[in-house]
Amino acid sequence: MVSKDFHTLTVAEVVPETDEARSIRFAVPPELADLYRFRAGQHLTMRTFIDGEEVRRNYSLCTAPSDGDLMVTVKQIAGGAFSNWVARELKPGDALDVMPPHGSFTVDFDAAQARHYVGFAGGSGITPIMSLIRTALGTERQSRFTLFYGNRDSNSIIFLEQLAALKDRYLGRFELFHFLSDEEGDVDLLNGMLDRSTCDAAIAAFVPDAAEVDAWFICGPGPMMDAAEAALVERGVAHDRIHIERFTAGRPSAALAAEMAQLQQQASGLQMSVTIDGRTRKVAFDGTNILDSARAGGLPAPFACKAGVCATCRARVTAGEVSMAARYGLTDEEIAAGYVLTCQSVPKGEGVAVDYDA
Numbered sequence: 634m635v636s637k638d639f640h641t642l643t644v645a646e647v648v649p650e651t652d653e654a655r656s657i658r659f660a661v662p663p664e665l666a667d668l669y670r671f672r673a674g675q676h677l678t679m680r681t682f683i684d685g686e687e688v689r690r691n692y693s694l695c696t697a698p699s700d701g702d703l704m705v706t707v708k709q710i711a712g713g714a715f716s717n718w719v720a721r722e723l724k725p726g727d728a729l730d731v732m733p734p735h736g737s738f739t740v741d742f743d744a745a746q747a748r749h750y751v752g753f754a755g756g757s758g759i760t761p762i763m764s765l766i767r768t769a770l771g772t773e774r775q776s777r778f779t780l781f782y783g784n785r786d787s788n789s790i791i792f793l794e795q796l797a798a799l800k801d802r803y804l805g806r807f808e809l810f811h812f813l814s815d816e817e818g819d820v821d822l823l824n825g826m827l828d829r830s831t832c833d834a835a836i837a838a839f840v841p842d843a844a845e846v847d848a849w850f851i852c853g854p855g856p857m858m859d860a861a862e863a864a865l866v867e868r869g870v871a872h873d874r875i876h877i878e879r880f881t882a883g884r885p886s887a888a889l890a891a892e893m894a895q896l897q898q899q900a901s902g903l904q905m906s907v908t909i910d911g912r913t914r915k916v917a918f919d920g921t922n923i924l925d926s927a928r929a930g931g932l933p934a935p936f937a938c939k940a941g942v943c944a945t946c947r948a949r950v951t952a953g954e955v956s957m958a959a960r961y962g963l964t965d966e967e968i969a970a971g972y973v974l975t976c977q978s979v980p981k982g983e984g985v986a987v988d989y990d991a
């Protein structure tokens with residue numbers, strides 16, 4: 634069972650990465666060390682209060698588990714309450730509420746394997762991929778990693794120097810291609826955004842054996858992720874080799890929104906059984922979603938994005954059936970095993986039971 638309780642950690646260091654991005658390293662006390670062990674590519678849910686309002690956000694870990702550092706990278710975005718608060722206020726010695734690491738944007742690394750991994754990263758989407766690169770190259774001595782990394786210009790490239798250092802360190806095992814939209818270089822292919830035609834051209838030029846690649850990792854702006862995924866699917870890359878990490882959700886279609894609204898109305902007042910922290914309670918569905926209904930019933934159900942992306946609200950359906958709108962944060966295996974994102978889920982009848990501890 635993965636603990637989803639917040640613990641207060643001390644900020645050990647705030648590292649400027651670019652003008653807009655900074656990494657936060659947390660000090661983990663020995664008694665919490667086991668709880669905060671993570672897998673490459675996972676993320677942390679953090680909580681603070683800004684102007685009296687609770688704000689929760691997920692940020693990916695940029696370090697490798699073997700580094701011994703718990704460190705996330707936060708890029709400042711216009712109007713972003715949490716990222717601007719970090720930029721303005723957060724300093725070493727401050728305390729922050731942090732949930733133990735979670736997320737499934739990863740694979741099982743194995744020192745005996747000789748694999749080829751490829752990443753498509755855009756902007757701050759490099760963060761979990763940085764953790765995966767460090768882990769893949771550090772753990773699997775015969776594996777290699779190819780990275781396609783899109784940014785505006787060279788000043789906005791997060792981890793520019795660390796990536797160059799990894800290239801030197803893992804000579805012949807790490808290939809790195811920077812794509813810049815607002816800065817022109819000598820190689821035509823590398824000028825411009827990672828849109829569909831550039832993804833196609835990059836794969837054709839640098840990874841002609843796309844279907845043989847063991848795992849593809851994609852993280853960045855929505856259009857870039859869609860372009861990279863479509864390029865891979867068209868080349869016959871198996872679905873289970875494509876790993877996608879979304880930071881934000883697109884808007885649901887009008888048809889889906891209407892369907893969910895109808896289901897919410899039909900389900901209003903239904904009794905559900907909710908298990909969390911070893912206790913099971915009955916709560917009534919309040920017409921929103923299972924997460925908010927559980928919280929309205931006084932249960933400490935965990936959440937962060939409430940948009941179907943982060944999977945913090947994941948629970949297993951142990952009885953009955955539910956409908957789920959967005960499901961970005963879950964893998965096909967998790968869905969097959971009965972997991973749902975409760976912030977996106979509505980019961981389809983009486984007798985639904987969900988277990989947050991499963």
Ligand code: FES
Binds near residue numbers: 937945946947962
């Ligand atoms: S709270 Fe993020 S997926 Fe539900």
